[in-house]
Amino acid sequence: MGYLIYTSLALAVVIIFVGRRxxxxxxxxxxxVGIMLLADLLGTGYNLYAYPQxxxxxxxxxxxxxxxxxxxxxxxxxxxxxxxxxxxxxxxLVSALFLVVEAIMHYIGAVVYPSWNxxxxxxxxxxxxxxxxxxxxxxxxxxxxxxTP
Numbered sequence: 001m002g003y004l005i006y007t008s009l010a011l012a013v014v015i016i017f018v019g020r021r022x023x024x025x026x027x028x029x030x031x032x033v034g035i036m037l038l039a040d041l042l043g044t045g046y047n048l049y050a051y052p053q054x055x056x057x058x059x060x061x062x063x064x065x066x067x068x069x070x071x072x073x074x075x076x077x078x079x080x081x082x083x084x085x086x087x088x089x090x091x092x093l094v095s096a097l098f099l100v101v102e103a104i105m106h107y108i109g110a111v112v113y114p115s116w117n118x119x120x121x122x123x124x125x126x127x128x129x130x131x132x133x134x135x136x137x138x139x140x141x142x143x144x145x146x147x148t149p
Contacts, residue, residue: 002110003064010071028136032073049116095125
């Protein structure tokens with residue numbers, strides 16, 4: 001149930017705040033999903049953490065978790081600053097916000113940690129979002145160039 005609520009909220013926020021700019025970020029959102037899949041397949045495969053409350057699973061990862069990661073990636077990219085010095089602070093702030101959501105999901109039992117803790121997640125979030133910001137620059141640049149005459 002936690003994944004359904006979180007995914008619904010994430011998609012609603014994308015619709016409200018990203019809106020018509022979605023066409024710029026839709027491809028880059030898949031980069032975020034790829035980064036998450038790599039990390040989570042390793043994490044669940046080595047039994048560092050697990051997702052026991054999913055409805056439909058793809059390789060040990062709930063399908064709704066994949067959808068909400070796509071939406072969260074688009075939200076992160078929507079407000080990503082162009083200046084590099086601001087990107088660091090922004091990425092740390094967004095990582096902290098995502099960590100709060102993960103802590104709530106852990107509290108309600110949607111994710112369990114046999115050999116993991118939130119400090120590891122914070123480091124992983126910073127690294128993953130930094131990679132997303134860097135790699136998405138290649139895709140977003142192409143989308144903006146196509147849109148401008």
